[in-house]
Amino acid sequence: MPSPKAKSSGGRSSSSPGVGGNGRYEFMSLNRRPPQHLLQRQGSDPTSTRLRASESPTRRRGSGSSNASTSSTGGQLPEEDCMRLNPSIVGITLSSLLAMDLWLSKRLGVCACEDSSWGSMRPLMKLIEISGHGIPWLAGTAYCLYKSDSTAGQEVMLNLLMALVLDLILVGVVKAVVRRRRPAHNRMDMFATFSVDGYSFPSGHATRAAMCARFLLAHLVLAAPLRVLVLLWAVLVGFSRVLLGRHHVTDVAFGFGMGYCQYNLVEVLWMSPAILHGLIRQLA
Numbered sequence: 001m002p003s004p005k006a007k008s009s010g011g012r013s014s015s016s017p018g019v020g021g022n023g024r025y026e027f028m029s030l031n032r033r034p035p036q037h038l039l040q041r042q043g044s045d046p047t048s049t050r051l052r053a054s055e056s057p058t059r060r061r062g063s064g065s066s067n068a069s070t071s072s073t074g075g076q077l078p079e080e081d082c083m084r085l086n087p088s089i090v091g092i093t094l095s096s097l098l099a100m101d102l103w104l105s106k107r108l109g110v111c112a113c114e115d116s117s118w119g120s121m122r123p124l125m126k127l128i129e130i131s132g133h134g135i136p137w138l139a140g141t142a143y144c145l146y147k148s149d150s151t152a153g154q155e156v157m158l159n160l161l162m163a164l165v166l167d168l169i170l171v172g173v174v175k176a177v178v179r180r181r182r183p184a185h186n187r188m189d190m191f192a193t194f195s196v197d198g199y200s201f202p203s204g205h206a207t208r209a210a211m212c213a214r215f216l217l218a219h220l221v222l223a224a225p226l227r228v229l230v231l232l233w234a235v236l237v238g239f240s241r242v243l244l245g246r247h248h249v250t251d252v253a254f255g256f257g258m259g260y261c262q263y264n265l266v267e268v269l270w271m272s273p274a275i276l277h278g279l280i281r282q283l284a
């Protein structure tokens with residue numbers, strides 16, 4: 001919209017800034033050079049002088065040569081100026097996705113408390129939550145390691161223990177860096193949490209579920225129905241996070257991706273029996 005200031009100068013001749021020959025206001029395209037008569041008028045207009053003074057350093061830096069490059073590229077702005085437009089498009093896309101995420105997560109939080117629409121399912125969801133919690137996994141793996149009498153079994157369990165600790169560290173670091181708050185409808189009544197677990201992104205249960213599912217499928221000889229059950233469990237753990245109102249959908253989606261990738265890291269860092277024997281000898 002033209003500013004009142006521009007309107008007040010409407011009585012000038014048709015060469016006034018932004019006013020076309022037919023007395024109508026003209027809008028300038030961002031990637032075109034304004035007509036010469038507008039540039040000349042801007043030089044004497046204090047408002048436009050202020051605007052130009054507030055231009056970014058990139059724009060100012062490029063202005064000397066951009067005139068040359070503008071004319072040589074047929075009225076196009078230099079590439080650096082065009083790239084300045086992109087963050088706003090990315091920003092708008094991201095905020096739209098974020099708004100959708102908040103809306104969807106709120107709608108799906110149907111077990112967030114007892115009087116929610118699926119509140120009666122809350123105890124079952126909390127059971128699934130415990131099945132993906134760090135403490136039962138750490139304790140169960142340590143117990144299996146202690147009970148295992150084969151070298152292969154010990155190797156697998158020790159590596160799983162290492163994977164679980166790695167997962168806690170990596171999730172803790174990302175949570176501490178991102179510091180996204182949990183959904184407003186979440187009731188923070190989770191069993192055994194660290195301080196970073198006050199944060200939402202990513203879901204530690206989702207990373208653990210994805211990583212452990214991949215680990216179990218790769219290292220345990222399981223019949224087909226059991227393999228399906230392992231996958232189903234991982235998906236259920238992820239879903240339960242949103243249904244309980246603990247997480248946004250994106251926390252769980254990212255958590256699954258992160259857990260999947262963490263397993264690749266575990267494979268790279270895999271401790272072979274030789275390394276393990278060396279470690280045990282050093283500890284003994």
Ligand SMILES: CC(C)=CCC/C(C)=C/COP(=O)(O)O
Binds near residue numbers: 134138168202241246
């Ligand atoms: C105390 C130990 C050993 C682990 C904490 C596990 C925990 C509570 C993770 C939080 O998961 P979400 O990020 O999915 O809520």
